[in-house]
Amino acid sequence: MTRAIQDELGLNYDVMLEGDLDKKNEALNVTNKTKTSVYLWGMKKDSDWQKLYKTAKPMLPGSVTPIGVTLFVHELSRYDPQGPIEVMAIQLLLKNQQGEKFVGHFTLAINGKNGIGGVSATPIYVSRENWNVKESNASTAPSVNP
Numbered sequence: 001m002t003r004a005i006q007d008e009l010g011l012n013y014d015v016m017l018e019g020d021l022d023k024k025n026e027a028l029n030v031t032n033k034t035k036t037s038v039y040l041w042g043m044k045k046d047s048d049w050q051k052l053y054k055t056a057k058p059m060l061p062g063s064v065t066p067i068g069v070t071l072f073v074h075e076l077s078r079y080d081p082q083g084p085i086e087v088m089a090i091q092l093l094l095k096n097q098q099g100e101k102f103v104g105h106f107t108l109a110i111n112g113k114n115g116i117g118g119v120s121a122t123p124i125y126v127s128r129e130n131w132n133v134k135e136s137n138a139s140t141a142p143s144v145n146p
Contacts, residue, residue, distance in 0.1 A: 013096040014128070017059075017104050021121040027066040028106070028121055032059040034096065040065070042093035044103075044131075056095070067092070069108060069119070085109050092124070093131050103129040 016033035032038050039056035059065045069090075092104035106124045 013098050013100065015094055015096055015102040015104070015126045017092075017124045017126055019106055019121060019124040021069075021119065022066065023119060025066065026070040027068050030059065030065045030067055030092075030104075030124065032061055032063055032065065035061055036097045037061060038097075038102075039095045040067070040092055041095055042131075043067075044091040044093065046089050052093070069121075094126070100128065101130050102126050103131060 013034070013036060015038050017038070018031045018033055020029045020031075021027075022029050038059040040053070040059060041056050042052040057065065087107050087109045089105070089107050092106075094102040094104055096102065104124045104126045107122045108119060109121075110119045
């Protein structure tokens with residue numbers, strides 16, 4: 001079956017996400033633009049560490065899922081506040097309903113002088129990638145307390 005027919009029938013499970021930085025709540029609000037649920041299984045910062053969640057965080061079609069970025073912002077804010085803007089690459093480890101693996105890529109940039117007000121995020125780019133994380137890194141999915 002061709003990709004065009006799969007798209008028309010709604011059988012294409014490629015993950016499509018949009019992100020918007022919520023500075024007030026220190027969160028990346030991720031909108032699931034996929035026609036089916038997507039599951040957030042973990043996050044990866046630069047090439048330093050990976051975290052796999054004990055249970056996946058479901059992202060329903062058309063819904064907004066806030067992902068806390070406080071940890072990343074405070075880590076970046078340890079840099080010299082008078083120095084240049086620092087950038088950190090973040091990856092979201094995702095699965096679709098078919099169990100296929102995807103990675104959502106975006107970057108956070110922070111201007112130490114402005115704190116959270118100086119944070120910005122790039123649009124999320126999603127690619128089909130195989131990822132593996134050891135269960136020993138399992139943690140609770142990040143949440144936001146508005």
